[in-house]
Amino acid sequence: MPPVLPDAPPPRARPRRSRHRPAWEEPPSKAGAVSKVVVLAVVVLAVVFPLYTVVLTSLSTQAETLRAGGLVTVPGELTLNAYTQILSGGVVTRAALVSVGVTAVGTVLSTVVSVLAAYGLSRPGSYLHRPILFVFLITMFFGAGLIPTYLLVSGLGLIDSYWALILPGAVSAFNVLILRNFFMGVEPAIIDAARIDGAGDWRILGAIVLPMSKAAVAVVALFYGVGYWNAFFNAMLYINDNAKWPIQLVLRSYVLQGVSLPGGGTGTVDVATGVVTGLPVQMAVMVLAVVPILLVYPFVQRHFTKGVIFGAIKG
Missing domain, CATH: 1.10.3720.10 (MetI-like)
Known part of the structure; x- marks a missing residue:
């Protein structure tokens, strides 16, 4: 007589949202978590990149700004002459x-x-x-x-x-x-x-x-x-x-x-x-x-x- 295998555990049901908690307190889905990371990354980039270009341009020479046609985004010859x-x-x-x-x-x-x-x-x-x-x-x-x-x-x-x-x-x-x-x-x-x-x-x-x-x-x-x-x-x-x-x-x-x-x-x-x-x-x-x-x-x-x-x- 073949051995009796234990019953497989039933599939876990997806937790239902509680009626007593608002939607923003529920654990986010994978798509929601990824979208939050993307949005925050875009916001941080929008804040940091202008500051980065301003600081880099202030540390560049006049020739570098002329070569870049304005604000410098790629580091070149750096100097503290402006400061x-x-x-x-x-x-x-x-x-x-x-x-x-x-x-x-x-x-x-x-x-x-x-x-x-x-x-x-x-x-x-x-x-x-x-x-x-x-x-x-x-x-x-x-x-x-x-x-x-x-x-x-x-x-x-x-x-x-x-x-x-x-x-x-x-x-x-x-x-x-x-x-x-x-x-x-x-x-x-x-x-x-x-x-x-x-x-x-x-x-x-x-x-x-x-x-x-x-x-x-x-x-x-x-x-x-x-x-x-x-x-x-x-x-x-x-x-x-x-x-x-x-x-x-x-x-x-x-x-x-x-x-x-x-x-x-x-x-x-x-x-x-x-x-x-x-x-x-x-x-x-x-x-x-x-x-x-x-x-x-x-x-x-x-x-x-x-x-x-x-x-x-x-x-």
């Missing part, structure tokens, strides 16, 4: 220092003011809590306009002053509301316990609320820093002295509009005379304007989800 020239003094170096100073001072000032305003608005019993909050909300939808703002800055004597690059946009209602919502999420029992122990508002803010809100404060500080670093419109309106131009205004005038830098001229690149022309130098100025933000962003990016999304949900 040596723009960082050896002159308009670009001075503009970079102006941008660094304005960004540092403006970010600290704006973050401190926003934290103080948000903490005051997050306390239900604060003085004129609701009217001040209503004023903040109005400024998010209605603005005074360009001409009244210019007349105000001019009336305060801020024309050709570095403060004209900081004070007009020192406080963002959106950032204040993000911090306010985050501060309101701090457990009231902790604050009440601190008050029982004799702590005042300054002590509560510095020792309890801020340490628990590092993520939101870091995100808001990054928002302010990026805004100050990339701003050029206020400088174009209020700064008449070329020596006080920030790097973004130099970038706009020299790279986008194709005009010579203030104090420069036209012709070939010449380190001795300080004249800066040519595509490699233009791309070097662009890299100098972009790289600082790219270096700072990774250190704050991890706080985005915890900071901004938490504040939005709590609102």
Whole structure:
């Protein structure tokens, strides 16, 4: 009698989608996984390739750009002459220092003011809590306009002053509301316990609320820093002295509009005379304007989800 073979296991049924879970929480199919990889690869390529060409062109010689007919995509003869020239003094170096100073001072000032305003608005019993909050909300939808703002800055004597690059946009209602919502999420029992122990508002803010809100404060500080670093419109309106131009205004005038830098001229690149022309130098100025933000962003990016999304949900 032949041996009896065990029954083969029945074929595994394909797991059915749960009625209690949305479609995006289900395990993806092979086609879905491949399509995600392709889409993400295309997005990464679309972001990285322009930056790669800009950096490579800034490191190339003028002859390489002429041979490539513009932006260089294949590495050839590499040199740091463009960076040596723009960082050896002159308009670009001075503009970079102006941008660094304005960004540092403006970010600290704006973050401190926003934290103080948000903490005051997050306390239900604060003085004129609701009217001040209503004023903040109005400024998010209605603005005074360009001409009244210019007349105000001019009336305060801020024309050709570095403060004209900081004070007009020192406080963002959106950032204040993000911090306010985050501060309101701090457990009231902790604050009440601190008050029982004799702590005042300054002590509560510095020792309890801020340490628990590092993520939101870091995100808001990054928002302010990026805004100050990339701003050029206020400088174009209020700064008449070329020596006080920030790097973004130099970038706009020299790279986008194709005009010579203030104090420069036209012709070939010449380190001795300080004249800066040519595509490699233009791309070097662009890299100098972009790289600082790219270096700072990774250190704050991890706080985005915890900071901004938490504040939005709590609102």
